[in-house]
Amino acid sequence: MLRFLARRSLGALVILFLLSVVTFLLFFGMPRDPALLMCGKGCTPANLENIHHVLGLDKSIPEQYAIFLHNIVLGSNDFTQGPCPAPCFGYSYHTNEQVWGTLMDRLPTTLSLTLGGAVCFLIIGLSTGLIAAWKRGTLIDKSFTAGAMVISSMQIYFLGPLALAVLVYQTHIFDKPAYNDFTADPVTWFTGLIIPWVVLSTIFASQYTRMARSSMIEQLQEEHVRTARAKGMSRRYVFFRYAWRGSLIPIVTIFGIDLGSLLGGAIITEYTFGLPGLGRLAVESVFFSDLPLLLGVMLFSATMILLCNIVVDAAYAFIDPRVRLA
């Protein structure tokens, strides 16, 4: 297990390194000069050159990349804005704030949105999927399957405003979505996020309903499940002990991917509900050609996805004894 984790973490580091190189090269391939944005109106060539120098953009690309890596590992005191402890992604071109600090400011929002949403969509999706599989062929199964089909064809930017219009602006049942610090006031944290959670989870849950149902039905036709029935085990026991165990593998796989990409920022959800999360940060960094921020958000999201993948692979070994981790 330890060897597995060490090997996978090393692999993840290599991927992150390659990703940062590609991002760097792509950024300098862009036809936009970030200094021009900072320079503003009435920009003189002397001003522009000065900004280039302050940002370090007058150095060669490999040199800039070396500084970038150095700062992540060791931090830096070379910034005019002040000291930048490791992991240092530098200061945002746009806001002049430390990138790592900004990321950490935005993280709780994304974390709350994602984890709360994930709990909702797992509970709703898996339970409806299991009920549909248990009641296969009945009216319940058919209505669940059809409902999941309809909902999964909707989009957050449709369901979100609809939920806001009905539940917030017309009936005033819920508060307007907002992120409130959990440690300060758990109640407003909960009420502020409930609508984003519900909207996010309906769309994801419908996919989990269909996946859990089909995966259970497949497992129920396995020979070892038939053997368990031939031993006289009850239908419930066979369903939850034998079939459920096998159908976990595809579910865990997809969940790992979903969770990882949501932790990297649920862009549409954050925009729809005006929540200041990592997803919005990513879009803003592209919009303002903000290289340090762009690299920071990008590498952070990638780390989340890679971490979730490692956890999923480790989970396989717990689910299926045939999978050995080495």
Added chain:
Amino acid sequence: MTTVTKEAGAPVPADAGAFLSVRDLHVSFRTEDGVVKAVDGLSFDLERGRTLGIVGESGSGKSVTNLTILGLHNPQFTTVEGEILLEGQELTTARESELEKVRGNKAAMIFQDALASLSPYYTVGRQIAEPFMKHTGASKRAAWARAVEMLGKVGIPNPKERAKDYPHQFSGGMRQRAMIAMALICDPDLLIADEPTTALDVTVQAQILDLLKSLQQEFGSAIVFITHDLGVIADMADDIMVMYAGGAVERGTTNEVLRSPQHPYTWGLLNSMPRLDSDLAAPLAPIPGAPPSLLTPPSGCRFHPRCTFQDRVGGTRCITERPLLAPDRASACHLTADQKHTIFVEEIKPRLG
């Protein structure tokens, strides 16, 4: 002794003494293409301590019959008619909760592919112990001890340690032994073995057959042994029932069926079996054609499209009239008893060597 009654007409009332009695069983599946008549009017009896061998090609209804005995078919798509009596208990109409008490307890099953038939997620010991806990109410500890004892009985060395292993850590033969231990842990009166040795190599196959025979001596179970291997059946069975396209075409004691077979299909089966002592140059003689689609079974005798002897019957009887299977030693064929005897002695037997 097996008693296969006629195919159609009023079913004979169940023999009061028979341990397992199947009467005029019809099983059909609804599929997208139509209704598949997998079993079409099958009757047989089986006594305690006896072994009935069921032979036939794939799709002849062997496995379906035995899954139906334990109610393991999918009730949503399956229609079952007829009677299955196990010690007088009607199983086709039994509730699921009653069937659960029978399965693994009074009647147990061994499947062909032990790797696919054992759950990869639980230890062998746990899987063997489960039915014992369920049916006897034993504690976890007692059931585990019993599972270890059973593993020892079926010849697994060091059973105490091996019980903690998962099925993928066992060899093919050991997995089949574990399946047998699982089936026999509650001392069932009826054991249904569905091609238990087909997936094994020949030496292991012989060991498993010996094991089954010695366990039958010890436990006194009745065995239904399904196979398409006539060599295995000759070794295992007291009686043989030959199935074709969902019905029985011939039955009798093992000696009778293998020494003086009466049905053209049985002749075909014997002919298509390779023998060590036969002439190397002589080609095998497979039965021409393929098993019929059970969506639209042939009219009359189900075997007539593949039968090379139908011209000896004369007329169109084979195409229009389904031959009946008389009680006791019999075969469902329109040829006369004399014809069957002459054809076998003069034309079939010489080729068998």
